[in-house]
Amino acid sequence: MEVTQPKTIENLPQDMLVEILSRVGSYSSDQLFMCKSVCKSFSKLSKDPLLLKRNPNAIFRWGLIGYFDGRHTDYGLECLKQASNSQLKEAVYVYGLIMFASCKIEEKHVGLQILNETFPPEPEMVVAVRTRVFDLLRCLCLFNRRHFAYVATSCPISDHRGYFPHIHGFELTILECMSCFWAYELGVFVNRFAYN
Structure with missing residues (x-):
């Protein structure tokens, strides 16, 4: 039987993560601020130029x-x-x-x-x-x-x-x-x- 790795948010493509963050940011800047502590990927992508351009x-x-x-x-x-x-x-x-x-x-x-x-x-x-x-x-x-x-x-x-x-x-x-x-x-x- 093949063991599958659990899927986490870290496994999502980077452009999808930026899209998630930009949508969160357009809804609530407080929530966007808290997203930084969710995972390393969100913390890193919080400085993404595309996110800044959108929000x-x-x-x-x-x-x-x-x-x-x-x-x-x-x-x-x-x-x-x-x-x-x-x-x-x-x-x-x-x-x-x-x-x-x-x-x-x-x-x-x-x-x-x-x-x-x-x-x-x-x-x-x-x-x-x-x-x-x-x-x-x-x-x-x-x-x-x-x-x-x-x-x-x-x-x-x-x-x-x-x-x-x-x-x-x-x-x-x-x-x-x-x-x-x-x-x-x-x-x-x-x-x-x-x-x-």
Whole structure:
């Protein structure tokens, strides 16, 4: 009598596993996040470019959960980077601000470059994206404040006074210094994060 090996999910073809993950991700990003712990194949395929292409929103949520819950910070940041690379504006906003908030000057420049490449100098667009991000953070109950406990929210160029859109009589045009603008936006994000 021939003994057959038990069939496991690991025996399925890779393209089928990616298809399963992409369908799970389109239904629930939380379930997609949990799939990573099901088996080695799912863990490996969670970084598959095809999965990212099909589910940038799910990868973005996955990144938010991983980064802001404080338990999977490195993996969450990697997911945010992947979603940002797919040009999802919310992901670019979050990942860019995280990089811009870094105390490492190289990461700060990366963040500024990412933000400037994606967002035109239109504050209204940035406010709309910020609102969507905070709506999502609120839905996911993700307000781990420790990530922004000691963030400098001033322009890294020391002689700049900054961007003050609400003070009558002085407003630095954002075209003059996008670093001032994003420092201001980082301050808004951090303050809103602290009081939600």
